[in-house]
Amino acid sequence: MDLDALTGCLASSACLVTQTTSGFIIGMLLFLVAVGLTLIFGVLKVVNFSHGAFYMFGAYFAMTAYQLSGSFALAMLCGAAGTAILGLIFERVFMSRVYGADVLMQLLVCYAFVLIFDDVVRMIWGPEFKSMGMPAAFQVAPLFIAGGVVPPYYLLLIGVALAAAMILGLGLARTRIGKVIRAAAHNPGMVSALGINTGLIYGGVFALGGMLAGLAGALAAPVRSLTPGMGFSVLIESFIVTVIGGMGSILGALIGALLIGLIRSFGSLGFPLFTEGLMYLFMVIVLVSRPTGLFGKEVA
Amino acid sequence: MTELQADQGAQALEIPHAQAKTQRNRDALIALAVFVVLALLPTVFSSKLLLDFVIRCAAYGLFATSLNLLVGYTGLISFGHGMFFGLGAYGFGLMMQKTGVPVPVAFIATLVITFVVALVIGAICVRLKEIYFAFVTLAFQMLIHSTILSWVSLTGGDQGLRGGIPRPPFLGIDLSNQLHLYVASCALLVIGLYLMHRIAQSPFGYTLRMIRDNAMRASFIGIDVWRAKLTIFVLAALFASTGGIIMALFVSGAYPEFAYWTISGEGIFINMLGGVTTFLGPMVGTVLLLILNDTVTRLTEYHGLVLGIVILFFAIGLRKGLMDFVVEWYAQRRNNAGERG
16 A cells, blocks of 8 residues: 555646546546447347457457558557447347347357457467557657646547547437437337337447447557457456446446546555455445446336 | 144145155265265276366366356356355465464365355345346456455465465375375265255255245245345355365465456356256266366367357257256156156
8 A cells, every 4th residue: 555655646736637647548448348338238138248359359450450551540440340340240140149048148158259259369369469559640749738748649549439428428319310229228129019120229239339349449459458358357347337337327337437447547556456456346335335326227 | 723724734744844854864875875986986997187187076066066056046147156266275275375274274264264255245246136246246256366466475476376285184184195185075075065955955945946036026925035145145155165175275276267257157157068957967067168178278279269169059059058958858758658658
């Protein structure tokens, strides 16, 4: 425990800015993964235990696209689009077979794919750590805000994630497709009786969730190292985020992700050995006081 | 109530009571017979590999069967049961390395530690709905795993507990001798299975099945569902911890992989493989998975890929465990015989 470091940081604006941005980076990446998880759960009523694999694939797709083309924008696009297609296939071919079955079967199918996907990545890209490298456009001097160091790439990352949150929130609330998705979450039988292809909606929502996780992976690729199995810890953390925020709530996922990000970045100063523990502790406190999460609705 | 009715009631009660008693005796006899057969095995087959295999079966078998008490009997899908396996291995290993107490004392002390930890974690988890329960138990597993990794001074971090676990002889039993360890593991396995079967067949075991099938109904007739779930959660943790202790004795150490989530995943898969509807299903699943694991690791480095495909085949293709098929086949055969006769 190193409480002096923590209080010292809280007193200096430079450190405060640096730690807050790094907390936001962690939080925004987690949000993109968690919001896909929560969306899939809200509509399909399954927990995609292999969601971390989409994050991993997004990062690897982006790295390969970047190495081949040298274009950062294309890398992001490949990361997102590739995982969207993967998500669609995964849902239509495998997950759609276990919707009626009990949770055990769904967990097992996802568990199988966690193992398979990790080995597929190991086969294609090799078991060693890889890194994509920072694109040249962002290799510029960092900004100084109130004395704190903020790399420009971080601002882009936060901006993209916030834009995704806005588009998703508005899209679900205001557009026709959003309305249909919400209706399908509420009563799929009625929606399909009204002549709407629910299978298509399920596949689409899964693809959207996969795409968001893939985008997170692609955005993380320049700042994190890539390794098979990198998705699993992200999955656990994003699950904690959805538990804290409340399953099925987009705002909850955003708030939960930012809280976890800040806990991680400030916790690593004050409690370097217990950073992960703090996260779980926070989850336990939320669960005991509000079992449905901060923004979750009471489920009947 | 007239005297006659009361008398009938007493008679009706007496019969199941007598049945329970014969079943208890039969269980004990079977357990004893299995133990004798296992203990005599080394006199027939002297293969060291076979003994090692049985010891590993004992460790994983206790773990998987205890998980079945949660998954199959109570409907609590724990995805973090492996934490107690790891806790048992580390608790026992540390106790032996740091304090030098005799083996039985360390054994009991490890179970006491597991009891306390399981009580705290269980109290938080068992009130959650199924998928939340699965993931929150998983989160606790990851917490224990990350604690083991980061508390390097105590646990040795990612290197695990090295330097061997001292196993001083007690009561003429020397656990550093493979044969002694083998017999001790078999004894623990048989006693563990016997106790778990007693739990499953007790009125409490039937309460658990009722909670699985309809928790609301159970609470309406006055069962404290939370307390029953917590009780079985803690009991299952104790047996999983015993499995971990056997594992620590076997490898003479403890490694972070013992507390990693994949152990829990394998446990769930073992249950699926053998089938959750029979008591011995997980034991059959354990033997199958260990054979499968050993073969696959010998043949390919892409162990997860092959295992994943096998799991998919079972989960999407068969949707049942092996023992379920055996039971069905047996029931059908008896039906056919009944029709003919």
